[in-house]
Amino acid sequence: MxxxxxxxxxxxxxxxxxxxxxxxxxxxxxxxxxxxxxxxxxxxxxxxxxxxxxxxxxxxxxxxxxxxxxxxxxxxxxxxxxxxxxxxxxxxxxxxxxxxxxxxxxxxxxxxxxxxxxxxxxxxxxxxxxxxxxxxxxxxxxxxxxxxxxxxxxxxxxxxxxxxxxxxxxxxxxxxxxxxxxxxxxxxxxxxxxxxWQFTPAKPRPKRMKVVKAKTAADRFKAATAKPVGGGGKVLKNETVEEKAQAIFDFLLEEKVIR
Amino acid sequence: MIFDWLIPSLIATLLVLAAIGALRRVNFWRAGQAEKVDMWAGLLAMPKRYLHDLHHVVERDKYMSRTHVATGGGFVLAMVLVILVHLFDIQSRILAWMLLAALGMMFCGALFVFKRRLNPPSRLSKGPWMRLPKSLLTFAITFFVLTLPAAGILPESLSLSNIGLTLVSLVLALLVLLSLGEMLFGMTWGGPMKHAFAGALHLAFHRRPERFGGGRSTGLKPANLGGESHGVAKPEDFKWNQLLGFDACVQCGRCEAMCPAFAAGQPLNPKKLIQDMVVGLAGGTDEKYAGSPYPNVPVGKASGSPQEIITEGLVSADTLWSCTTCRACVEECPMMIEHVDAIVDMRRFLTLEKGDTPNKGAEVLENIIATDNPNGYAPGSRTHWAADQNLAVMKDVKKAEVLFWVSDGAFDMRSQRILRAFVKLLKAANVNVAILGDEERDSGDVARRLGDDATFQSLAKRNLATLAQYKFSTLVTTDPHAFHCLKNEYADFDQAGALKDVEVLHHTTFLNRLIEQGMLQVDRFKGGKVTYHDPCYLGRYNGEYDSPRALLSSLGIEVAEMERSGYRSRCCGGGGGAPITDIPGERRIADMRMEDVAATGAELVAVGCQQCTAMLEGVVEPRPQVRDIAEIMAEHLVEQLVEHTVEGAA
CATH class of the missing domain: 3.40.50.620 (HUPs)
Structure with missing residues (x-):
């Protein structure tokens, strides 16, 4: 079966x-x-x-x-x-x-x-x-x-x-x-x-501008295809669960996902 | 004497065998689906259909038409007289002389058949067909000799020894067996002469009797929706008279010579397709087929039977999808076989039952279902092309003299130029015109040719419901495909009579009337040589060959006709959903058509169809320019604004 x-x-x-x-x-x-x-x-x-x-x-x-x-x-x-x-x-x-x-x-x-x-x-x-x-x-x-x-x-x-x-x-x-x-x-x-809930028509969210300052075609290609490397990103591996959660919470605040 | 019983009994035996074969053949056809046919009216009309309508098609090849009249007419007459003179032994010199005359005529005809077969063109089938002229000659000569005594030319008993007489008798009997066997036994047991037997009945029980007597019947028959299966899966799913039609094929290959897909090296040959259908209805393989194959498909591997699925072993799906539904084969067929009906019937099974429409087919159908246009554009953007045209919309005005059916060209920027040109002309002639705007939907042409009759019928019904709300006396469209659907295919679904008293016109017909009435004035065309490409759905489907040419001549253009024009026009490759299913071949049909254009030395090819425009403009430059007639007219329009004011003041 x-x-x-x-x-x-x-x-x-x-x-x-x-x-x-x-x-x-x-x-x-x-x-x-x-x-x-x-x-x-x-x-x-x-x-x-x-x-x-x-x-x-x-x-x-x-x-x-x-x-x-x-x-x-x-x-x-x-x-x-x-x-x-x-x-x-x-x-x-x-x-x-x-x-x-x-x-x-x-x-x-x-x-x-x-x-x-x-x-x-x-x-x-x-x-x-x-x-x-x-x-x-x-x-x-x-x-x-x-x-x-x-x-x-x-x-x-x-x-x-x-x-x-x-x-x-x-x-x-x-x-x-x-x-x-x-x-x-x-x-x-x-x-x-x-x-x-009250329903309202959705409004398109503004898009984050991505300024490409590339000078050569190769750079532009890289900018268009490469995975964005977040400059402000942090890798938390050995921290405690609380510290990791706090980092996420701070990030959400920073991105104004929660206020 | 040995003649006295041998020849009559030979004739009688062969007649009986022929009758048994005929019954067997009839049973093959009866395996098909029921279809109402007025049997007696058909049988009564058959001689006229043969002598007039069929002969009219055969007449296009003068050599063959004369040959056939002599051979066929001579044979039929001779056969009747042979039965009277040699079977029933009626002693009459007049009859014998008539028989001699008939045989003489047949002999002359058969000589020309023989001559044609010395170096036959590739479109003709070989195999048993190469034997036929010899059989015909043998028949004529043998019975001529046999009839001489009856006519009193030779004495009843020759001064030969008994042995000599017996020998001559045996030789003659053998020749009778061979030739009469071909003519009678072969007629009903699948020999080349089958075309005479099945062909005569096919003419009598034709599925489109409207085609006889100068009429036209080109709209596809609606599919029955909601049953256990849709379309034709197995040969027995065809209507019985369709099966009969396949059997009528004489393998002359005129269809093959005209087929654009065959010429392009796509895996389709209309003649082979019909022969495969014959294999299907009788059961067996295509090993004995002796004509041109489907391009690049070996012969001998196909097999089928009335109960086997056609696309699983008999005909490949690619063959069915190669067809552009241009109808050149149907137009050319001296037996008036309906190839396109059969192909679409089988496509219906593939699409509606198997969900197997090749390449972009599925996507296009899904778009049509979800957005009412093949490319999935927002239905609300259908009228964007006319934002600056100040056109009345039916929703607002409710009635107008003329309804302009815009078609899906509304979404295509190239086609929009044609639409604008036509609107310019309508305005210049002060025509009271309105469009449906966003209420219009795809006509369903593509869906139907791709086999999705469910979607076609849904579109037809919804379009008709929209049309029924408004009053107009004329419907005009620039798209021959929509024109054909609206004019010939919507009637099957028009219960409310939305198009009952409406004249449906193609824009070239409409513009020609405006010119004839003096409502439009155009300047002389000052360019170079111009040729005209007849769109299949305007010409062969609707018989409109004259208006476009009249319009061009009103511009002072003398059309440099292509070798294949009018009813023999070669397709641009854009019909029947062929650009969507896109079956690979060796060449593109549009390229071949553009070569036809270039061969006339024309700098400009006038067309009357947006699809043809798209296909022909898709050919790489350098090539002649492509313009819709409406565009050429609009460029040469004499604006009469001043005159109108003067008239108004007076």
């Missing part, structure tokens, strides 16, 4: 038209799941928490899924608990999902909360799963500027997919239409915290 991988998908939003679409990273999660299934490493199931009527679900199914499960949820409900229940009921040993949703709060918190509640490690921004042997996966994480980090992690774990992962395959209309969309009724927990 193959271990189970669960791909969680959301409804995406096209950046130009604002229309619903297959979310880029969630599509990659399904693609990775399908690849794992085709390599006979894991068995894939796909789930969505939300509205079962969205035509986008058919687009995911059109990638070659015979079944897609929907945890029926309203827009104002908190999907975390039903998802935890579902992951546990499915006895999944790997959860794949996008880094953040393309609509709604888009906080990117869900994978972290899921991993925390499940007590599983979280692998952020996975580019590729190279192998799974005896319950240990060799995973390539995507780092900025095309760099990769190879980690080996024991199942189970939660992983988010980077855009560097394999692009989702084309969706086919026919199989998508014929796929079984299974609606699972779950307890609905209203997201009371979010209900208190």
């Amino acid at each position: 193959l271990p189970k991988v669960l791909a969680l998908v959301s409804i995406g939003r096209h950046p130009q038209s604002g229309r619903e679409r297959r979310a880029e990273q969630d599509g990659r999660a399904v693609e990775m799941g399908l690849c794992l299934q085709e390599r006979q490493l894991m068995h894939l199931s796909v789930a969505h928490a939300g509205n079962a009527d969205s035509s986008v679900l058919r687009q995911y199914a059109g990638m070659g899924l015979s079944k897609l499960s929907v945890l029926a949820q309203q827009a104002n409900e908190d999907v975390l608990s039903p998802l935890i229940d579902y992951v546990e009921a499915q006895q999944a040993s790997m959860v794949l999902m996008g880094v953040r949703s393309e609509m709604g709060q888009s906080s990117g918190m869900l994978p972290y909360l899921l991993a925390e509640r499940l007590g599983w490690p979280l692998l952020p921004r996975v580019a590729e799963i190279q192998s799974i042997e005896e319950g240990v996966a060799q995973v390539l994480l995507a780092l900025p500027r095309g760099q990769r980090r190879l980690v080996s992690v024991a199942l189970p774990f939660v992983a988010t997919l980077d855009n560097a992962a394999k692009a989702p395959r084309q969706t086919a209309f026919g199989p998508g239409q014929r796929a079984d969309i299974e609606v699972i009724n779950t307890t609905s927990i209203a997201d009371e915290v979010a209900a208190q």
